[in-house]
Structures are given as structure tokens and as C-alpha cells.
Amino acid sequence: MMYAVVLLVFCSWLALLCPFVQAYENLALNKPAWQSGTFKSYTGADRAVDGQYTNLHDEAGQCAASNTFEKRTAEWRVDLGSVKSIHHVFLQYATHNVMWDENNFHADDFLGFSVYISNTTNKEDGVLCFRDTNYTRATIPNPVNITCPYHGRYVIYFNNRTHPPYPEGYSEYTWIRLCEVEVYGCNVYTYGSDCKHCGNCSGGVQCNHVTGTCPNGCDAGIYGDKCDLECANNAYGVECKEMCGNCSNGEPCHHVDGTCPHGCDAGMYGNKCDLVNMRIMFSFNLDYITF
Structure with a gap:
């Protein structure tokens, strides 16, 4: 029993010391x-x-x-x-x-x-x-x-x-x-001893073969040290710095180009639903004018 415990401890120590040998x-x-x-x-x-x-x-x-x-x-x-x-x-x-x-x-x-x-x-x-x-x-x-x-x-x-x-x-x-x-x-386009796939590194370059980090940042719509996360919280584009427009029913826009999948809220237009339709807004406002 003692021999088995010692062997297990030794093998665990060896695995930490030389992880690449195993994988x-x-x-x-x-x-x-x-x-x-x-x-x-x-x-x-x-x-x-x-x-x-x-x-x-x-x-x-x-x-x-x-x-x-x-x-x-x-x-x-x-x-x-x-x-x-x-x-x-x-x-x-x-x-x-x-x-x-x-x-x-x-x-x-x-x-x-x-x-x-x-x-x-x-x-x-x-x-x-x-x-x-x-x-x-x-x-x-x-x-x-x-x-x-x-x-x-x-x-x-x-x-x-x-x-x-x-x-x-x-x-x-x-x-x-x-x-x-x-x-x-x-x-x-992999990294680590278990050959994980790289994320979406900018320009399609290879990530760091050990850590998986991207040397020049991420493709548009992606973020994180390993460029493996899509933009969230109504953000899109490079480094997720752009904000979505007014997509229909409050839906998030596309994480890369900001387009709205099912159109715009009332009063908005454009691929990104970031332009105000002045005709509709003018008509809307007239409904509230009393003489």
C-alpha cells in the first residue's frame, strides 16, 4: 500500500515537471x-x-x-x-x-x-x-x-x-x-500540450503555441486574451468598442458588423438600425399636437 502511494506521488510530480511528455x-x-x-x-x-x-x-x-x-x-x-x-x-x-x-x-x-x-x-x-x-x-x-x-x-x-x-x-x-x-x-493553429484550437486572432495568425494568446489582438467581434469570446452587451466590432443600434424587439446586433437580424425598432432604419426615420418621427409627433 505504501509503495502504491509513493508511486502515485512520484508520477504526479513527474506530470507537473514534464507535462508535454504525456500529451x-x-x-x-x-x-x-x-x-x-x-x-x-x-x-x-x-x-x-x-x-x-x-x-x-x-x-x-x-x-x-x-x-x-x-x-x-x-x-x-x-x-x-x-x-x-x-x-x-x-x-x-x-x-x-x-x-x-x-x-x-x-x-x-x-x-x-x-x-x-x-x-x-x-x-x-x-x-x-x-x-x-x-x-x-x-x-x-x-x-x-x-x-x-x-x-x-x-x-x-x-x-x-x-x-x-x-x-x-x-x-x-x-x-x-x-x-x-x-x-x-x-x-x-493550436496551442498547449493538449492541442487546443486557437481563437480568432487578428489577421488569421497563429496564437502563442504555449498560452494561446493572440499577438496582435482579435478579429472584429471577438475579445478576450485568447480571442475566444464573442462581443456581448450590445457591443460589436474591433475590440467590441462599437455599440449596437436599435434592433427590433431589443435583439442584440451581429457581433462582427453590427447588423440587426430582424430589422429595426419603429422610427429607425439602416443595416445597423442607427439612423432615425424623420418621416415616421414627424408623423408620430403630429399625433400628439393639439390645436
Whole structure:
């Protein structure tokens, strides 16, 4: 019983510490992948997005591995199918099923890697999410989570040895030895770890991917920090600053353009029922004149 309570407390604490781990969807799972060379038929690019990485030997059939022997560049990418709102990228590099430390002989070719997000297959068209410039054989983590709050269709892993000399511990050449790449996020125009839909942000722009707030205010007829509330209290328009006219039977006007759905009260006219019909008002007043 005590063990169950301790486990529950631990899991609750972990959920608060790392909420995105639980809720974001792995957008890369079983998506089409490509790499700049393949070592063997069972080490293709797709092995890094198949959801299997219990065996971290690069020739065990669960890792993508390139045949770029004595090559200076190595590139791998996954096509998410459409533009997505990415939160973070998880990389599991091969370990040869031995302890990952400064003595692991795969650490030297993992050093110096980069991750890009792009809307095309060309990394230069996208944004650099991460580039390793500080890790050593002793400090490079594996696996690694990379925060990457950008929009894009392609996630690209790249490494190179094109501009020597390199820091101590770097390999002379580079390879792809990716056992799994997981890309967590949501569809565009969503926010939060549970991928809620954005409100009506002005100009149709993306809301803040974490808080849902709109950077430039709301569309006409909408208000609130997340632009998810319609104007009320007989108000309409941008920032709900305009007041409705005299709609029939006191009905509220349309929250965006101020028009009255069922016409105007007596004595008023116009799409917004904000103009006085002087003929009717004059006739009305004559009825009360006595001679």
C-alpha cells in the first residue's frame, strides 16, 4: 500500500515537471523518411521513425544507418505530411548496446549535429533549431530532447566534418546512426500540450503555441486574451468598442458588423438600425399636437 502511494506521488510530480511528455502527439511515427546514404537494406531512413528502439546496435535493424564511409556530411529527414506546430524533438542515437559515456565509440560522430525545421526538403530554407557547439564525448547526452517551437513540414538532422580542425573528440568523418527520431507537437493553429484550437486572432495568425494568446489582438467581434469570446452587451466590432443600434424587439446586433437580424425598432432604419426615420418621427409627433 505504501509503495502504491509513493508511486502515485512520484508520477504526479513527474506530470507537473514534464507535462508535454504525456500529451503531445509523435508526429513523425511511420512517416516517410530519407537519408543521404544507406549502409544495409535493414538500416534505411524509415527505421528511425518506426517506434522501435529496444536494440541500439546500429546494425540490429532498428536504427537508420548511412554508408557514408569517409564522407564529410550526413543528412536525414522526415516528412510530417503537412506543416505542423512543433514543440520538441527527441533523438535516440545508437550506442552499440554498451554504456553511453566518453568511451562509447559512437559519441565522436554524434558530436556537432544540427536539427532544422523547414517547409521544404532544403534545410537552408528553414530555421536552425539546434546546433551542438559545446558538447564533448563526456557530456553529450543520449537520448536528447530538443525544444523546437517552430512550424514546419520537414525535420532535418544534419552533421558535417567540412571545416577542420574540429575540437578534440570529434570523428574525422560523419555517419547517420539514428535509432529513433520522435517529433512532438500539434497541427497548426493550436496551442498547449493538449492541442487546443486557437481563437480568432487578428489577421488569421497563429496564437502563442504555449498560452494561446493572440499577438496582435482579435478579429472584429471577438475579445478576450485568447480571442475566444464573442462581443456581448450590445457591443460589436474591433475590440467590441462599437455599440449596437436599435434592433427590433431589443435583439442584440451581429457581433462582427453590427447588423440587426430582424430589422429595426419603429422610427429607425439602416443595416445597423442607427439612423432615425424623420418621416415616421414627424408623423408620430403630429399625433400628439393639439390645436
